[in-house]
Amino acid sequence: MGVTIYDIAREANVGIGTVSRALNNHPKIAAKTKNRILEISRRMSYQPHAYAQGLAKRKTNTIALIMPFFTNYFFVEVLQGIQDKITDLGYDIMLYGVNQTNQVEEYLKRALQKGKVDGILFFSMKLPDGFDTRLKELQLPTILVDTFHPDFDSITVQNEEGAYVATRYLVKLGYKKIGMINASLDSEPARMRYNGYRRALEEAKLPFHERYFRISKHSKADGFNREAGYQAMSEVIDKNREDLPEAFFISSDIQAIGALNAMKDRKLTAPEDIAILGFDDIELAKHIGLTTMRQPMYQMGVLAVEKLFHRIQNNDFPPSHTTFSPTLIVRETCGTEKQQPKS
Amino acid sequence: MGVTIYDIAREANVGIGTVSRALNNHPKIAAKTKNRILEISRRMSYQPHAYAQGLAKRKTNTIALIMPFFTNYFFVEVLQGIQDKITDLGYDIMLYGVNQTNQVEEYLKRALQKGKVDGILFFSMKLPDGFDTRLKELQLPTILVDTFHPDFDSITVQNEEGAYVATRYLVKLGYKKIGMINASLDSEPARMRYNGYRRALEEAKLPFHERYFRISKHSKADGFNREAGYQAMSEVIDKNREDLPEAFFISSDIQAIGALNAMKDRKLTAPEDIAILGFDDIELAKHIGLTTMRQPMYQMGVLAVEKLFHRIQNNDFPPSHTTFSPTLIVRETCGTEKQQPKS
DNA sequence: CAATATTGTGGAAGCCTTTCCATAGCGCTT
């Protein structure tokens, strides 16, 4: 059905090798032959067959993207960075959006399928058991983003430090009763953020109150979502009616949005009743005036692609680890130094 | 480097044809031979080579998804429907997220490349000139979502009717000065929504005020984004300080969020000062209590995949067009019948 | 028990490229 190099070769009265050389502008070819062939192939609207090319070259020009997808807006923004960069480089993206945790293995297996992709970008999840060795055996270039393994290139955010900075900021504003709403501790970033929170409290000699700490475990997935935030905040408020915390550090913006909603339903506002500090700085944070810790999402996407290409071109160097520090973005939900909170 | 069917054939003392039949559970093969081969191939951890398979079968098990990506959260939700459904069917997704309108052609060309994908899902954009005929020549199954062309299967939303219902609802609540903030009229949905808005006004014998109508053209892309909504609302308010509209129908939730922000910055609230009605019902609408027209996004994604498969299996029937009616979701930003607005 | 039908198997051909190797043809040199 389609036009092949054989058709062109026949038409131009040359061999298929010559056609191939013309199309791939190989040096060893006479300029006029080349032009003639290019002209003919244009006239016949020739299109190389992607899979035949891939098979012969052992190269797919495609990379796999495996990322959580349970409506965590964080990823939408990273995705933009990846998309822009990868398009520049002439590659395509095979998207594997994980909606339930058990899909991870399935997707990894698919991406590992021989000859399917030239590399993998793996996001924010723990590499399931055994896949580290399989990936190494296959020598499939892999970059981890927002998660860590010593044997693979990785890009992470200083979660512990970010949480520490966030909490210390709340301390500095004068809050004493500082709670935290976290995602599932199965998640590495969630654990680190918890540690940072605890460290800041200790350093400020503030007590840690079990009753102001909540893991949003109720939900599907890992708890990094709005419903989980809503639920966790509802519980804390309802159980501590008489003695509400003054501030909350929340492990993601999307949870913070849920939490703010729970407050609103109970006629509480931020920062007047409870101050709220999030994590991520998703695009919507700006809208609702959420004070938060910014992760450089777009840049992380771009860098991930760059690292992957570096490794695709030369897989022969030790793993490198890059880490970004989140920065505090002050908006309204924590009050400001001038307009000091009540306490 | 990898294990091939030749290796397995040698190991099992059979021909390569037999190995292939065993792996693809072809009917004409003895059960015990088959089991033996499967056992061996498991032991050698055989993995078929995706591209070789694709080349031989003339089938990629991959579909291309071309969709606008300029942070319009609408698509994130459609994407989930697509992803879930397509995974069930054993297919993979090649994602082409359009960030600037000039990328559309580039992506279409890539997706059209022979043998790269088995079908295309094309979203919310006008098919660039000439591609309709090219797609038909190539016989590449294509489904249009949220846009229309008589020669291709499509799934659309009754934009005109949705806008009409929305505006009529505002009329019914007693608002007289009803404005609209729209996206670029290059977008088909935007045009239809404008028509519905006008029709409802006329029917109610309410005047159309040029000064309460605004196209958010300022921005990058098509205007379906938060900044555009913010800017448009800011302008309308600032130019009509003395005579503000009472209500606004806004062509997407994400713009409505921007608009609400612009109001907030000017100490105006919804519905007390101006009622706001959006379109889409993205997940966040619930959060901020936005009254809006719901599009069944997840279901549209699922249906799109189903249609595409239908056509991949049998390309031999006339194009079918499905259309959904949006439904009104009443929340808080328009007030309610009980708590009537001032006017 | 021979003749025929059925089932299972081997392996060549085909899918469409790229790449390598051999060779034809050309212009130089001597």
Place this chain on the structure above:
DNA sequence: AAGCGCTATGGAAAGGCTTCCACAATATTG
């Protein structure tokens, strides 16, 4: 005019699979 070195070219081989055709080995029939 013969010999040499280049350059450009043709086309086989390779990449790894599916599928078709031919044939061998059974099973079925009268």
